[in-house]
Amino acid sequence: MFARIKKSVLTVVAPDIPALPDTSGTTRAHNRSLPDKFTYARPAFLQLLTYDELKASADHNVRPIIVPRDISILPWSTGYAECVNSGKSEWNEDQAAFCRQVLTHPSKQHPDLPYTYFGIFDGHAGYGAALAASHQFHHILHEKLVDVIDMLMPRQDTGPPKPDILPSPLAFQRSVSKDELIIGALESAFIEMDALLAEDRDKYRNAGGCTALVALFILGKMFVSNAGDSRSVLCQRMSNEVLKSHTSNISSNVPNSKDNSDSHESKWEDKKHMHIFPIPFSHDHTPDTERPRLMSTAKLNPSLMGGEYVAMEYAKRPAVKDLGQRILYRQGTMKGWAYKTLTRDDLKMPIVIGEGKRSRLMGTIGVTRGFGDHDLRAIGSGLPIKPFLSPHPEVNYRDLTKVISIPEENNEDGDYGILIMATDGLWDVIDTETVSKTVFTTLSKYPTEKHRYTMVAQELVAKSRGRINESGHWRLADSKAAATVDDISVIVIPVYQYYKEYLEWERKCKEDLEKKKSMPSPASFETSVTTNGTVSGDEEDERAEIAGDGYDADGETATTTTPCDTISSTTNDEEEGKATAEKEVTSTDPSSGT
Amino acid sequence: MSYAYLFKYIIIGDTGVGKSCLLLQFTDKRFQPVHDLTIGVEFGARMITIDGKQIKLQIWDTAGQEAFRSITRSYYRGAAGALLVYDITRRETFNHLTTWLEDARQHSNSNMVIMLIGNKSDLDSRREVKKEEGEAFAREHGLVFMETSARTAANVEEAFINTAKEIYEKIQEGVFDINNEANGIKIGQQHSPTNPSLPGAGNQGGSTSSGCC
Numbered sequence: 001m002f003a004r005i006k007k008s009v010l011t012v013v014a015p016d017i018p019a020l021p022d023t024s025g026t027t028r029a030h031n032r033s034l035p036d037k038f039t040y041a042r043p044a045f046l047q048l049l050t051y052d053e054l055k056a057s058a059d060h061n062v063r064p065i066i067v068p069r070d071i072s073i074l075p076w077s078t079g080y081a082e083c084v085n086s087g088k089s090e091w092n093e094d095q096a097a098f099c100r101q102v103l104t105h106p107s108k109q110h111p112d113l114p115y116t117y118f119g120i121f122d123g124h125a126g127y128g129a130a131l132a133a134s135h136q137f138h139h140i141l142h143e144k145l146v147d148v149i150d151m152l153m154p155r156q157d158t159g160p161p162k163p164d165i166l167p168s169p170l171a172f173q174r175s176v177s178k179d180e181l182i183i184g185a186l187e188s189a190f191i192e193m194d195a196l197l198a199e200d201r202d203k204y205r206n207a208g209g210c211t212a213l214v215a216l217f218i219l220g221k222m223f224v225s226n227a228g229d230s231r232s233v234l235c236q237r238m239s240n241e242v243l244k245s246h247t248s249n250i251s252s253n254v255p256n257s258k259d260n261s262d263s264h265e266s267k268w269e270d271k272k273h274m275h276i277f278p279i280p281f282s283h284d285h286t287p288d289t290e291r292p293r294l295m296s297t298a299k300l301n302p303s304l305m306g307g308e309y310v311a312m313e314y315a316k317r318p319a320v321k322d323l324g325q326r327i328l329y330r331q332g333t334m335k336g337w338a339y340k341t342l343t344r345d346d347l348k349m350p351i352v353i354g355e356g357k358r359s360r361l362m363g364t365i366g367v368t369r370g371f372g373d374h375d376l377r378a379i380g381s382g383l384p385i386k387p388f389l390s391p392h393p394e395v396n397y398r399d400l401t402k403v404i405s406i407p408e409e410n411n412e413d414g415d416y417g418i419l420i421m422a423t424d425g426l427w428d429v430i431d432t433e434t435v436s437k438t439v440f441t442t443l444s445k446y447p448t449e450k451h452r453y454t455m456v457a458q459e460l461v462a463k464s465r466g467r468i469n470e471s472g473h474w475r476l477a478d479s480k481a482a483a484t485v486d487d488i489s490v491i492v493i494p495v496y497q498y499y500k501e502y503l504e505w506e507r508k509c510k511e512d513l514e515k516k517k518s519m520p521s522p523a524s525f526e527t528s529v530t531t532n533g534t535v536s537g538d539e540e541d542e543r544a545e546i547a548g549d550g551y552d553a554d555g556e557t558a559t560t561t562t563p564c565d566t567i568s569s570t571t572n573d574e575e576e577g578k579a580t581a582e583k584e585v586t587s588t589d590p591s592s593g594t
Numbered sequence: 595m596s597y598a599y600l601f602k603y604i605i606i607g608d609t610g611v612g613k614s615c616l617l618l619q620f621t622d623k624r625f626q627p628v629h630d631l632t633i634g635v636e637f638g639a640r641m642i643t644i645d646g647k648q649i650k651l652q653i654w655d656t657a658g659q660e661a662f663r664s665i666t667r668s669y670y671r672g673a674a675g676a677l678l679v680y681d682i683t684r685r686e687t688f689n690h691l692t693t694w695l696e697d698a699r700q701h702s703n704s705n706m707v708i709m710l711i712g713n714k715s716d717l718d719s720r721r722e723v724k725k726e727e728g729e730a731f732a733r734e735h736g737l738v739f740m741e742t743s744a745r746t747a748a749n750v751e752e753a754f755i756n757t758a759k760e761i762y763e764k765i766q767e768g769v770f771d772i773n774n775e776a777n778g779i780k781i782g783q784q785h786s787p788t789n790p791s792l793p794g795a796g797n798q799g800g801s802t803s804s805g806c807c
Contacts, residue, residue, distance in 0.1 A: 048637075050639070052637065052638075052639035052650075052652060053637040053638075053639070055652075056637040056639070056652050056654065057637065059672065061671060061672045061775060061776055062668060062669055062671050062672050063668075064634075064635050064654070064668075064669060065634055065635070065665060066634060066635070067633050067634040069636060070630070071633070081634070445661070446661075451631070451633050454633055455633070455661070458633070458634060458665065462664070462665050467668055468668075468671065
């Protein structure tokens, strides 16, 4: 409370000086004099160019909803809106970024491979980590994708046939699909971004930490990777017919895809027998959801707890009077409960306390994955928390070429879905079902407008921000419930718009190949399917999906005629790929850190 | 640049009456004939001088479309001045003034200074609303009135500055509680008699941007 008063006084007295982000102050002393790595700003695509605009956008009393001034900057009419917190920190500590890039093979023998990335980063204990991630993550990701460029490139082999090497059944050798390479690029990029923040500690002011939610659109697929408690949901609206065929045929490794039927039950039917339902594309990483991982880490490294905590969960809060009695407990990755005799050790603070969004790790932090927090220490014990945190993302993806859409229905946005990426400011007060409904209700209000997805983003932010009442509390508009006082950021991606772009690119690739074929090229060879039973690249790709979601692979090797989606999977290539993959993990070149 | 006061303004009125153009003319001294639809809110700022004091105007330019109305309503809060704009060549924008005024009165603080502006005075040949009608409406509702042209810049400066003058007078009269930020007024460092040495003031990085007196 005092901090808040202090802040409001500060803004009155010295409104032109950016105040420091809110930090616990436990570890700050040593680097107080260090500079910021990046000057605080809002995402570049908002074009809030002057300090005055920045300041006005951070008005905690009004909490203006900011949308891009020029909506054509974001691809595919993607919508974006944000809103500052109600005063818990001077600045909006969320950040967002997007990047359109092209992977160009050095040999120039392949068509350029475009991709698009969106990222959303929710900062805590300062704005530095989120700001750095929004500036740097896409450079790191690009490097990681370039590392596997050979394997990702659409093939149109014109070179000499590769030597036929018989794969030895004895040799340890795994076939790696494109999907796995892209997932690996995302995973390793997350880890490197975190490492970069660690390196920067000596050079720049404490950056705090941030969550990271990233969507990557490449090769007709959508990959969503998440570390933290931002959330991504694909909002779909489908007719009965499409829905039926989808449940048997959808190709994705969406979390809980087994439970998709559940979400269908909670679907919402609007006119024309359309079903509206959300498909989660990420899971929150909180002390509660990550309890098994945190408890195992603690159990395996008791020194991390410094004798201050206990790595157990109890069915009932242990009390001194219960010493010597039996108590139900679980530890490590246990799912069930067992009895133990209560000892003095059990009276220590559990490493994870609380439930759901209110759960805390070491009584301090409520999010357990993301970037940064390298200097974060537990309240009370002062023990380092970082060993328990992880930058490792959960990656989910969907192959958009497998989506069923009936052209006559004109329901592409519903069939392909609208991908909502948002920080917890939204999800804390609105559930995914309501978000899905809001998406399609808003879209139907603006059937043709170019800014319709911006309107969705704005509507979602407006809903979760609510309105301020007489006594200065933010309340939801349609109920008396508390609205969020947190920063809110929402990205609204019309997935079909990407898919259209992908089809166009694929068509061009084919055309180019036809052109090349028609030119006399003695070395060209038609098929990339290797001998001796080694599968083609296409089948390999699908293998990963089968594992993910029981996609019914009917072995369509005919797709080898689609040059853009064919990779040659000779043993040579694979070895190359592996070597690169290994290099990736150890590569710490921070050259992207400008 | 340091200032004695910061006043927050809001510009409201139907879509297409020239709100964004008025702002651009005032802050950038230029006219943009084709302006994209404003979605949400845009900000502008300019320093003016009144009574020898530097006053910073922070101007919120809002979306005029009906669909944005509920969001716009939340921006009245914390505004010290409002420019209510209509288009003299479109009668309906004048007819909607009552609705706008009701909205403004309901959602703003009662001391907010409202300036009524009939814009596009350069298009006199296409005029649908007489100047006298604007004056009458303003008189009836206790507003200050002015016709402007964002294209020729006629009266644009005056509109913003006269509003500021009125706010300034109200401050002098003690009408505004200037310590309550929700009234749309902030005291700048030129004043700052209170609390010059806050704990944590040393935290302000290397920023020396705002001149200390």
